Amino acid sequence: MSKSEIGLIGLGTMGRALALNIADNGFDVAVFNRTTSKVKEFVDDAGELSQRITPTETLAELVAAITPPRAIILMVPAGKPVDDQIEALRPLLDANDMIIDAGNANFRDTNRRAAETGDLAFLGIGVSGGEDGARYGPSIMGGGPKTSWDRVSHILKAIAADHKGEPCATWMGEEGAGHFVKTVHNGIEYADMQMIAEVYGIMRDGFGLGAATISKVFDRWNAGPLQSYLVEISAAVAAAIDPETEGPMLDAIVDAAGQKGTGRWTAIEAQHLAAPIPAIEAAVVARNLSSQRQIRAKGEELFGAAPHRIPHDILGVDQLEEALIAGKIICYAQGFEMIAKASIEFDWSLPLPDIAKVWRAGCIIRSAMLDDMAKALSEDPHRNLMFAPHFAKKLKASHIALRQVVAQAALHGTATPALSSGLAYFDAMRTARGTANMIQGQRDYFGRHGFEHINGSKDQHGPWAD
Ligand SMILES: NC(=O)C1=CN([C@@H]2O[C@H](COP(=O)(O)OP(=O)(O)OC[C@H]3O[C@@H](n4cnc5c(N)ncnc54)[C@H](OP(=O)(O)O)[C@@H]3O)[C@@H](O)[C@H]2O)C=CC1
Numbered sequence: 346m347s348k349s350e351i352g353l354i355g356l357g358t359m360g361r362a363l364a365l366n367i368a369d370n371g372f373d374v375a376v377f378n379r380t381t382s383k384v385k386e387f388v389d390d391a392g393e394l395s396q397r398i399t400p401t402e403t404l405a406e407l408v409a410a411i412t413p414p415r416a417i418i419l420m421v422p423a424g425k426p427v428d429d430q431i432e433a434l435r436p437l438l439d440a441n442d443m444i445i446d447a448g449n450a451n452f453r454d455t456n457r458r459a460a461e462t463g464d465l466a467f468l469g470i471g472v473s474g475g476e477d478g479a480r481y482g483p484s485i486m487g488g489g490p491k492t493s494w495d496r497v498s499h500i501l502k503a504i505a506a507d508h509k510g511e512p513c514a515t516w517m518g519e520e521g522a523g524h525f526v527k528t529v530h531n532g533i534e535y536a537d538m539q540m541i542a543e544v545y546g547i548m549r550d551g552f553g554l555g556a557a558t559i560s561k562v563f564d565r566w567n568a569g570p571l572q573s574y575l576v577e578i579s580a581a582v583a584a585a586i587d588p589e590t591e592g593p594m595l596d597a598i599v600d601a602a603g604q605k606g607t608g609r610w611t612a613i614e615a616q617h618l619a620a621p622i623p624a625i626e627a628a629v630v631a632r633n634l635s636s637q638r639q640i641r642a643k644g645e646e647l648f649g650a651a652p653h654r655i656p657h658d659i660l661g662v663d664q665l666e667e668a669l670i671a672g673k674i675i676c677y678a679q680g681f682e683m684i685a686k687a688s689i690e691f692d693w694s695l696p697l698p699d700i701a702k703v704w705r706a707g708c709i710i711r712s713a714m715l716d717d718m719a720k721a722l723s724e725d726p727h728r729n730l731m732f733a734p735h736f737a738k739k740l741k742a743s744h745i746a747l748r749q750v751v752a753q754a755a756l757h758g759t760a761t762p763a764l765s766s767g768l769a770y771f772d773a774m775r776t777a778r779g780t781a782n783m784i785q786g787q788r789d790y791f792g793r794h795g796f797e798h799i800n801g802s803k804d805q806h807g808p809w810a811d
């Protein structure tokens with residue numbers, strides 16, 4: 346029996362779909378799963394593609410089934426499972442064999458693993474697109490030695506999404522660069538999702554619209570400038586009916602958001618980098634807060650429910666659309682600014698225009714706006730996206746609606762943390778003289794930290810020393 350070109354460990358949601366995608370693109374793949382009974386089930390369900398899939402029951406069998414120098418994809422949860430798998434594989438592999446961690450990983454773990462793998466090659470690749478993306482074409486953000494990427498890029502490009510003939514699989518840089526970019530992708534994903542949830546909240550509580558009507562609004566928006574996977578699926582989620590209650594599925598889902606860590610990693614890393622990404626951070630905080638259900642219920646009892654309902658003549662659905670356009674530009678601008686900072690800090694030369702391009706298809710944050718973002722970043726990768734003429738024009742038109750939405754939500758007691766933070770970021774970024782002079786004055790007053798005088802002299806002190 347001929348050997349497989351690649352191996353894959355972890356036949357969960359993503360691993361199964363990725364293995365089928367690999368086989369579907371004409372590559373033979375050997376697979377292994379910790380719960381070995383799932384391997385047989387998987388191959389039994391693979392239909393014609395099973396001819397290209399070699400099931401294995403031990404890691405030694407898996408390794409023996411792959412043509413050397415081997416490449417093995419790990420699709421297991423982040424953290425210890427990845428370290429454990431590498432540890433278990435290492436004695437079975439030969440020098441120059443390659444391990445590819447294709448799950449979400451903290452890029453600092455990827456840096457460490459790359460340094461620890463010795464004579465094995467190690468790639469950390471971010472894969473986005475959920476189950477469908479993994480099956481029919483994800484967006485792939487690669488990191489690690491370019492020579493290692495080049496060894497497997499023909500497979501990764503073949504299985505990736507395609508945007509007008511360009512595969513969405515790009516090498517981002519050395520070490521954990523691919524996982525870093527995927528992490529920021531997820532940070533943007535959190536903010537984008539949170540902003541959609543916030544306008545959903547205004548439609549539901551502020552306007553009193555039902556899920557079916559809200560679904561139609563999202564559908565309409567998806568045909569315009571907001572066209573994106575997340576708006577599209579929000580329409581589908583709002584349209585679905587719960588078989589048990591026979592009411593909208595959305596109304597039967599508990600309002601506590603899960604999270605597996607990538608948003609938190611983005612927020613933590615942004616603080617290390619001093620990268621201002623308040624809308625993304627607000628989205629992470631909103632998920633944390635959403636899980637405090639009992640405390641929120643007590644709060645409502647104590648303070649009373651907010652009035653929520655916003656009269657139609659004050660705010661309408663069209664302003665929500667405009668506000669979401671502004672919010673989306675702002676949260677992407679924050680994500681790209683963070684990536685630009687990391688590129689300098691970690692000496693990675695991250696290809697910002699190519700990052701926008703690799704997100705145009707296959708991934709969760711794919712959206713019509715990304716083509717223009719790629720163009721704007723190609724013109725000047727160092728300029729904040731909000732300042733690119735195309736987006737500056739859009740923001741000049743849409744920030745008024747964002748302001749009205751945030752103001753009316755605040756007046757009627759509906760929390761809009763990501764939209765509000767996005768607006769505050771926009772306002773701060775268009776204010777030549779801010780208020781940090783007061784902070785500097787305070788710091789100098791209590792700690793003689795010094796400040797810069799407007800006349801240009803540095804390390805000055807105020808007349809308060811005595
Ligand atoms: N779901 C998604 O939309 C996306 C997920 N990802 C990332 O892909 C990776 C896999 O996610 P997903 O497929 O959703 O996860 P699942 O929970 O569906 O599958 C996890 C897989 O990992 C295996 N596994 C779990 N723990 C261990 C362990 N300690 N040692 C060895 N194998 C283990 C499981 O084996 P067993 O059957 O024995 O339990 C299973 O095959 C994660 O890093 C995730 O963050 C990335 C993009 C999108």
Ligand SMILES: O=C(CO)[C@H](O)[C@H](O)COP(=O)(O)O
Pocket residue numbers: 449472473474475531534603604605606607608709
């Ligand atoms: O990477 C993904 C999408 O791009 C995964 O679906 C990830 O699990 C999403 O993050 P979280 O579970 O924290 O919402």
